[in-house]
Amino acid sequence: MQDRPFTDIGSALASIDGFSGLPEDFVLAISDDMQDPMGAGMAIVADRILARGWLPAGFEQREGFRLYRYGSQDI
Numbered sequence: 001m002q003d004r005p006f007t008d009i010g011s012a013l014a015s016i017d018g019f020s021g022l023p024e025d026f027v028l029a030i031s032d033d034m035q036d037p038m039g040a041g042m043a044i045v046a047d048r049i050l051a052r053g054w055l056p057a058g059f060e061q062r063e064g065f066r067l068y069r070y071g072s073q074d075i
Contacts, residue, residue, distance in 0.1 A: 005029035005065035009041050016048050023054040023070040031065050 006012040012030060019026050034041050049056065049070060057071040 005031040005034075007031045007033055009034070009044055012045055013048050016045070016052065023052070023072050024057075026054075026070055028068040028070075029062075029065050030068060035066070 006015065006029065012028060012034075015028065016026075028045070030042070030045070046056065053073050054070040055073055057069045059069065060067045
């Protein structure tokens with residue numbers, strides 16, 4: 001996991017694109033400040049996740065951010 005939650009979409013997308021392991025090993029921390037009411041920011045993140053063939057596997061709310069986990073589509 002990165003040192004701090006991401007606060008901008010570009011950095012979160014770069015982290016997704018740069019990851020080379022299994023989706024089950026990838027954890028994405030997203031700041032609550034990036035959670036807009038319409039969900040547009042997370043829709044962009046979800047689109048990138050799905051393009052990699054990953055599926056959301058839930059999140060855990062922490063103080064000031066959410067910790068997202070993923071899995072592969074063949075689970």
